[in-house]
Amino acid sequence: MADSFANWLALREPADLSARDAASQSLSELQLFLRAMCHGADGARSVRVLDLATGTGSNFRYLASRLGRNQEWLLVDHNPVLLTEALVLIAAWGTAHNYRVSPEGSRIVLEADRSVISAETRCLDLGALEASRDIFAGRHLVTASALLDLVSDRWLRSLAAHCRENNATALFSLSYNGTSQCTPVEPEDRLILQLFNRHQAQDKGLGGPAAGPDAVNCAQRAFVTVGYELRRRQSDWLLRPEQRGLQRQLIDGWADAAIEVAPEAGEMIRSWLLRRLEHIRVGRSHVVVGHDDLLAWPSSSAVGPFERFHPLTRNPFCQTFARGDETL
Numbered sequence: 001m002a003d004s005f006a007n008w009l010a011l012r013e014p015a016d017l018s019a020r021d022a023a024s025q026s027l028s029e030l031q032l033f034l035r036a037m038c039h040g041a042d043g044a045r046s047v048r049v050l051d052l053a054t055g056t057g058s059n060f061r062y063l064a065s066r067l068g069r070n071q072e073w074l075l076v077d078h079n080p081v082l083l084t085e086a087l088v089l090i091a092a093w094g095t096a097h098n099y100r101v102s103p104e105g106s107r108i109v110l111e112a113d114r115s116v117i118s119a120e121t122r123c124l125d126l127g128a129l130e131a132s133r134d135i136f137a138g139r140h141l142v143t144a145s146a147l148l149d150l151v152s153d154r155w156l157r158s159l160a161a162h163c164r165e166n167n168a169t170a171l172f173s174l175s176y177n178g179t180s181q182c183t184p185v186e187p188e189d190r191l192i193l194q195l196f197n198r199h200q201a202q203d204k205g206l207g208g209p210a211a212g213p214d215a216v217n218c219a220q221r222a223f224v225t226v227g228y229e230l231r232r233r234q235s236d237w238l239l240r241p242e243q244r245g246l247q248r249q250l251i252d253g254w255a256d257a258a259i260e261v262a263p264e265a266g267e268m269i270r271s272w273l274l275r276r277l278e279h280i281r282v283g284r285s286h287v288v289v290g291h292d293d294l295l296a297w298p299s300s301s302a303v304g305p306f307e308r309f310h311p312l313t314r315n316p317f318c319q320t321f322a323r324g325d326e327t328l
């Protein structure tokens, strides 16, 4: 199970990267915040990051090359097999990016001439987030990818409170938002989507019935309540016909979930599945899956970091992103 889940995460990583690049404005804003916080707020020399439900570390591999020179990551998941794989993949990523790689048990250190990035894995059940307060302590950034739709509204409120307590910036990427579009269209597409979305709202072990497609709205409310400012961006998967492996697993997963919710409709769902798989096989299937990225920061620093530390960059969309040579 863990192996096949690791395979699924490997299959989806390229689609995740493309989708995140499309939403990269959030990233340029995030870079401004972190740079300001690290230069100004607590004088830290490294960005301290918490990645929740890290899986095999895809979020680390996306952000690490974009967050500046020195970083200290804590990668948390309840699945020890995925965490072991995360360390292997991060080592390979570090080598490919010309870092000297030193694995030290559940920790790994990547060093280059002017940069040190450390990542420590911790096996932890995040179901009762209230009990996991310590992992948030001193974090500049709390992040997660492909997680929010699995958690409950209560869990999101607890997450927001922990972030606020530490004045952490938050970035949640690739949260499924309940929309999808398959081409060519089949008559049952809409019904299958509704059944799948009902399945998404079941309890996934993270604080009660999952917020599912409503997760980003719930997160927005939770972070506004604790006094955060927000930016929301679309980060949809745009799957091309040649991405057959990912499309097959995705459609299979939708069918399984739909049958679980409505076993009496099994025959109709299996017939739909066969037609969709045939579209994939002959190379004419396009699938769009709706995701959102959410960036949130304490409103007391909403103007502060830009104006106090970057008086020339009042407009967060200006060229600072291009100045990739600046340290955090």
Ligand SMILES: C[S@@+](CC[C@H](N)C(=O)[O-])C[C@H]1O[C@@H](n2cnc3c(N)ncnc32)[C@H](O)[C@@H]1O
Pocket (backbone or CB within 6 Å): 009, 052, 053, 054, 055, 056, 057, 058, 059, 076, 077, 078, 079, 082, 124, 125, 126, 127, 144, 145, 146, 147, 204, 205, 206
């Ligand atoms: C869809 S995967 C996303 C993984 C990774 N963030 C990525 O983007 O590839 C969801 C992750 O949540 C983790 N997870 C699910 N329930 C959890 C729990 N109760 N405590 C900690 N992690 C959990 C799973 O092990 C899995 O790695």
